[in-house]
Amino acid sequence: MQYDEKRLTRIVATDCGSTTTKAILIEYVDGEYRQTIRGEAPTTVEAPLNDVTKGVINSTQELEELARLKYNNPNIKFMENGEFIIPRKGDVGVDAYVSTSSAGGGLQMMVTGVVASMTGESAERAALGAGAIVMDLIASNDKRMNHEKIERIRHLRPDMILMAGGEDGGTIKHVVEMAELVSGADPKPRLGSSYKLPVIYAGNNQAVDEIKKTLASKVDLIVTDNLRPKLETENLGPARDKIHDIFMEHVMQQAPGYNKLMEWTQGPDHHRVPIMPTPAAVGNIMQTIAKDEKIEVVGVDIGGATTDVFSVFTEDYVFNRTVSANLGMSYSISNVLASSGLANIMRWVPFDINESELRNMIKNKMIRPTTIPSLLEELVLEQAIAKEALRLAFEQHKEFASSLKGMQRQRDISEAFSQSTSGASIVNLMSLDLLVGSGGVLSHAPRRFQTVMMLIDAFLPEGVTRLAVDSIFMMPHLGVLSEISPKAATEVFRKDCMVYLGSCVAPVGRGKYGKPALYAKLELPDGTVFEENIPFGEVRLIPCEAGKVAKAILKAAPGLILDSSKAKELSVELHGGQVGIVLDTRGRQPFTLPTEKSERIKYLKKWMRELKAYPEDILV
Amino acid sequence: MGQAYSAGLTVTDSMIVRKERILPLKGKVLVTKGTKVKAEDVVAETLLPGKVVPFNLANKLGVTPAQLEKYIKIKPGDQITKQSILAENSGLFGLGIFKSEVRSPVDGEVESISAVTGQVLLREPRIPVQVRAFLDGIITDVIPDEGVVIENKSAYIQGIFGIGDETTGELMLLAETPDDEIDAGKINDSCKGKIIIAGSFVPFHVIEIARKHGVKAIITGGIDDQDIKKLLGYDIGVAITGHENIGLTIVCTEGFGKITMAKKTFDLLKQYSGHKASVHGHTQIRAGVIRPEIIIPLDFTEDELVSKEASMPILEIGTLIRIIRQPHFGTIAKVTALPEELTKVESETLVRILEAEFDDGTRIRIPRANVEVIES
Numbered sequence: 004m005q006y007d008e009k010r011l012t013r014i015v016a017t018d019c020g021s022t023t024t025k026a027i028l029i030e031y032v033d034g035e036y037r038q039t040i041r042g043e044a045p046t047t048v049e050a051p052l053n054d055v056t057k058g059v060i061n062s063t064q065e066l067e068e069l070a071r072l073k074y075n076n077p078n079i080k081f082m083e084n085g086e087f088i089i090p091r092k093g094d095v096g097v098d099a100y101v102s103t104s105s106a107g108g109g110l111q112m113m114v115t116g117v118v119a120s121m122t123g124e125s126a127e128r129a130a131l132g133a134g135a136i137v138m139d140l141i142a143s144n145d146k147r148m149n150h151e152k153i154e155r156i157r158h159l160r161p162d163m164i165l166m167a168g169g170e171d172g173g174t175i176k177h178v179v180e181m182a183e184l185v186s187g188a189d190p191k192p193r194l195g196s197s198y199k200l201p202v203i204y205a206g207n208n209q210a211v212d213e214i215k216k217t218l219a220s221k222v223d224l225i226v227t228d229n230l231r232p233k234l235e236t237e238n239l240g241p242a243r244d245k246i247h248d249i250f251m252e253h254v255m256q257q258a259p260g261y262n263k264l265m266e267w268t269q270g271p272d273h274h275r276v277p278i279m280p281t282p283a284a285v286g287n288i289m290q291t292i293a294k295d296e297k298i299e300v301v302g303v304d305i306g307g308a309t310t311d312v313f314s315v316f317t318e319d320y321v322f323n324r325t326v327s328a329n330l331g332m333s334y335s336i337s338n339v340l341a342s343s344g345l346a347n348i349m350r351w352v353p354f355d356i357n358e359s360e361l362r363n364m365i366k367n368k369m370i371r372p373t374t375i376p377s378l379l380e381e382l383v384l385e386q387a388i389a390k391e392a393l394r395l396a397f398e399q400h401k402e403f404a405s406s407l408k409g410m411q412r413q414r415d416i417s418e419a420f421s422q423s424t425s426g427a428s429i430v431n432l433m434s435l436d437l438l439v440g441s442g443g444v445l446s447h448a449p450r451r452f453q454t455v456m457m458l459i460d461a462f463l464p465e466g467v468t469r470l471a472v473d474s475i476f477m478m479p480h481l482g483v484l485s486e487i488s489p490k491a492a493t494e495v496f497r498k499d500c501m502v503y504l505g506s507c508v509a510p511v512g513r514g515k516y517g518k519p520a521l522y523a524k525l526e527l528p529d530g531t532v533f534e535e536n537i538p539f540g541e542v543r544l545i546p547c548e549a550g551k552v553a554k555a556i557l558k559a560a561p562g563l564i565l566d567s568s569k570a571k572e573l574s575v576e577l578h579g580g581q582v583g584i585v586l587d588t589r590g591r592q593p594f595t596l597p598t599e600k601s602e603r604i605k606y607l608k609k610w611m612r613e614l615k616a617y618p619e620d621i622l623v
Numbered sequence: 624m625g626q627a628y629s630a631g632l633t634v635t636d637s638m639i640v641r642k643e644r645i646l647p648l649k650g651k652v653l654v655t656k657g658t659k660v661k662a663e664d665v666v667a668e669t670l671l672p673g674k675v676v677p678f679n680l681a682n683k684l685g686v687t688p689a690q691l692e693k694y695i696k697i698k699p700g701d702q703i704t705k706q707s708i709l710a711e712n713s714g715l716f717g718l719g720i721f722k723s724e725v726r727s728p729v730d731g732e733v734e735s736i737s738a739v740t741g742q743v744l745l746r747e748p749r750i751p752v753q754v755r756a757f758l759d760g761i762i763t764d765v766i767p768d769e770g771v772v773i774e775n776k777s778a779y780i781q782g783i784f785g786i787g788d789e790t791t792g793e794l795m796l797l798a799e800t801p802d803d804e805i806d807a808g809k810i811n812d813s814c815k816g817k818i819i820i821a822g823s824f825v826p827f828h829v830i831e832i833a834r835k836h837g838v839k840a841i842i843t844g845g846i847d848d849q850d851i852k853k854l855l856g857y858d859i860g861v862a863i864t865g866h867e868n869i870g871l872t873i874v875c876t877e878g879f880g881k882i883t884m885a886k887k888t889f890d891l892l893k894q895y896s897g898h899k900a901s902v903h904g905h906t907q908i909r910a911g912v913i914r915p916e917i918i919i920p921l922d923f924t925e926d927e928l929v930s931k932e933a934s935m936p937i938l939e940i941g942t943l944i945r946i947i948r949q950p951h952f953g954t955i956a957k958v959t960a961l962p963e964e965l966t967k968v969e970s971e972t973l974v975r976i977l978e979a980e981f982d983d984g985t986r987i988r989i990p991r992a993n994v995e996v997i998e999s
Contacts, residue, residue: 072963149677150674150675150676150677153674153675153677154674154675157675175739176688176739176740179737179739179740180737180739180740180742183677183735183737183740183742183744184677186735186744187675187677187734187735187744187746188675189672213739217735217737329860329861334861334862334908335860335861337858337859337860337861337862338860338861340858341858341859341860342860359847359848359849359880360880362848362849362879363847363848363878363879363880364879364949365848366848366859366878366879367878367879367880367947367948367952369861369862369908370783370784370862370878370879370906370908371783371878371947371948372908373992374947374948374990374992374993375948375968375970375972375974375990375992375993376948376970376972377948377949377950377968377969377970377972377989377990377993378949378950378969378970379969379970379971381948381949381970382970382971382972447972449967449970449971449972449973450971618971
């Protein structure tokens with residue numbers, strides 16, 4: 004159901020995250036939709052309150068209080084007796100309430116396939132695209148013994164299982180064998196034992212009868228179209244839709260307070276608006292940007308527990324999402340340290356710190372995840388950790404976002420000598436147009452310069468790339484809002500959500516510190532000209548406002564290139580933003596930092612100073 | 624805004640504790656409503672399904688899955704031993720020459736037989752599991768076939784982080800003050816079976832000595848991250864703990880590093896030194912927060928078992944708070960103001976802050992997110 008601006012003049016949207024419930028108010032003012040107020044409160048899905056709606060009420064109360072202050076009107080009210088007043092009548096009530104959710108651990112799934120790198124990976128892609136965390140992929144060829152697989156399935160306790168395997172009409176033996184293992188394990192759902200575990204079958208259509216015979220009595224079996232009907236075709240839509248339906252019908256029903264929340268989310272005529280898993284909503288918005296602007300996009304959402312990476316590449320707008328379930332800035336912060344190693348974190352820190360102090364600080368953040376760095380030194384450390392979390396999550400994404408594996412490809416003569424194979428990553432940083440960051444550490448960084456620094460250091464964009472950030476982390480809200488009003492969602496997205504930070508120019512290749520790397524001449528919109536022969540190992544920041552472009556002539560030194568066609572000279576328009584245009588000559592493939600500590604700290608300070616990342620006193 | 628919600632750990636000299644003790648699978652409840660139980664009593668038991676052993680019978684016999692039906696000697700539900708013949712063929716020309724048979728690799732039960740894959744699933748014998756009461760109290764509810772609810776009145780302390788499973792024992796105060804770091808020499812055979820109370824820190828070598836002397840649990844203000852790694856043999860990535868088998872349980876009340884134990888916590892533990900307590904180190908910080916607990920049962924009458932409605936601690940002027948992040952980590956202060964507007968702190972982060980006063984009269988402004996309410 005969709006509504007126009009006559010029916011939707013004031014909307015409350017919440018995102019119930021694992022730590023915080025974030026509420027935003029969207030209003031139709033002076034002929035356009037704008038996001039006007041934001042409030043937040045701790046999520047209350049867990050003990051002692053065990054009711055997600057309490058956090059929603061608290062965050063909405065903050066919205067109400069701030070709205071009364073903003074409009075100097077004590078009569079403004081959105082809720083009464085702990086429930087939303089819908090529709091709005093003057094100062095009282097709202098026209099719609101919508102919500103996304105990742106609280107209570109989000110949607111946790113297990114997927115199965117026959118060949119791990121083919122149907123297994125397609126199943127994983129379907130689950131991830133629907134917003135799930137994939138706890139494990141079990142496949143016939145995953146090298147575990149069958150009894151180990153059964154033990155694993157038994158212990159996982161997922162919210163649901165997605166089973167794939169086999170081309171339509173192909174052999175049924177392996178996929179039936181997998182069903183036998185699932186049946187033998189007799190898996191139980193994570194939340195509550197009062198219902199049967201939903202299992203979606205999206206494999207070989209010839210095996211459906213056998214699958215039903217094997218599984219129907221033990222689990223709640225739902226059959227849908229094969230997600231890999233042929234080796235060279237992926238058809239993820241039907242499986243994703245089923246996952247969403249079941250998420251609403253089964254999983255959400257079991258989480259504390261969600262029954263009530265599901266009744267609350269409705270439009271002006273009291274039609275219910277389904278609650279969406281947060282990552283699915285963010286994915287919605289990312290794909291909209293890519294298609295609307297005909298560009299390749301990478302987006303990242305770094306949360307407390309997990310980091311999601313989204314990408315849309317190639318002319319077919321192939322969408323991929325990965326979730327790094329144990330990389331995050333609070334609950335999982337300690338795992339970032341364990342995964343990256345202390346040295347990789349310390350390489351971004353421009354001062355000395357006692358190792359044991361740092362380790363204890365990280366662990367304390369893990370056990371008290373809602374605290375905020377109040378000291379500058381702690382902020383620098385958290386941002387160093389964020390760079391590593393982002394880097395690791397992006398590495399996982401690049402590996403996963405690949406062309407379909409196992410396909411036969413016809414090669415022409417020009418390809419005969421290239422290394423391209425089926426299953427190669429489709430993430431190409433050289434052709435990437437836009438990198439969007441979101442999540443607390445990026446969206447709420449005290450200085451936008453810090454966001455730019457984190458994005459560049461973690462993702463190492465190549466060639467020319469635009470950078471943006473979700474201003475106050477409202478992509479989830481807008482993703483679900485687009486279900487009832489695409490107009491409201493896109494208007495708010497363009498005007499209030501997306502903050503363009505600027506562009507990054509980074510020649511790819513090796514060089515020696517101090518030797519010439521890039522000649523850049525930028526004609527800025529105010530008529531001034533920036534011109535420099537920038538040596539290797541430097542960073543320059545040239546202010547250029549959002550909405551403006553600079554005309555640039557770029558020439559790379561020998562050993563360096565500027566775009567996918569290996570051009571050494573480019574004449575381009577560079578988009579400005581709140582931060583400006585960054586020229587980064589630190590090299591790519593490889594990107595290396597000085598190994599000697601004092602030398603590294605000297606350069607870090609120089610780059611941070613150039614990027615205006617931190618106050619001068621910490622960089623002395 | 625005159626007040627705000629804030630996270631906090633419960634430390635109280637008296638509250639009604641209600642614990643569900645549920646079997647992992649349906650089974651038998653051994654006690655009835657109203658029964659008084661001791662922590663060590665078994666209240667419910669069940670048999671967990673045994674391990675499933677997949678076995679490709681068709682392959683073993685050298686026939687196709689479809690042919691298996693002709694040779695199979697078992698059906699789902701049959702009890703089997705290692706001697707049981709699962710299938711046999713009739714040999715060359717059906718004369719029994721070169722006859723082959725396949726015996727079960729395990730004792731147990733036949734779960735299923737597949738004509739598509741030729742695979743049989745055999746299930747090993749069931750495994751008995753018992754659930755103990757964990758705390759002295761009274762059974763106030765029985766959930767048929769699943770478990771019980773036990774209630775009591777207790778002095779109660781929630782820890783921030785722990786390792787090790789449920790245990791019970793007598794509290795024994797070893798630290799003199801909340802900022803004391805206990806001396807290894809204080810741990811001797813008199814500590815066997817006890818829950819010892821350290822002050823601000825317990826280093827690895829002291830934990831080792833405690834383990835040697837049969838200490839059941841250690842309660843400490845802080846612990847070092849690297850000491851935990853030494854104890855467990857691995858680094859904790861995500862805080863889901865409580866099932867480590869390290870010979871004792873550790874409950875940390877404040878955090879990582881050397882941190883003075885909150886005075887209220889220390890005083891409470893001191894008051895009840897010599898009393899029996901139930902403790903566990905279960906910690907799960909993500910999704911379904913679980914914190915370690917120290918439960919010290921008190922005498923009570925049944926009519927006292929009315930628990931207060933759960934509520935979130937409220938920050939208001941006069942509230943006593945503990946600071947849970949640098950600077951001033953671990954110190955106590957009193958809230959003096961809760962300004963509404965966002966304020967820039969040293970890290971330049973714009974946050975909601977509060978103003979508070981220390982005992983000596985000095986005042987600070989800190990993010991509201993960096994404090995927890997000390998409930999009175």
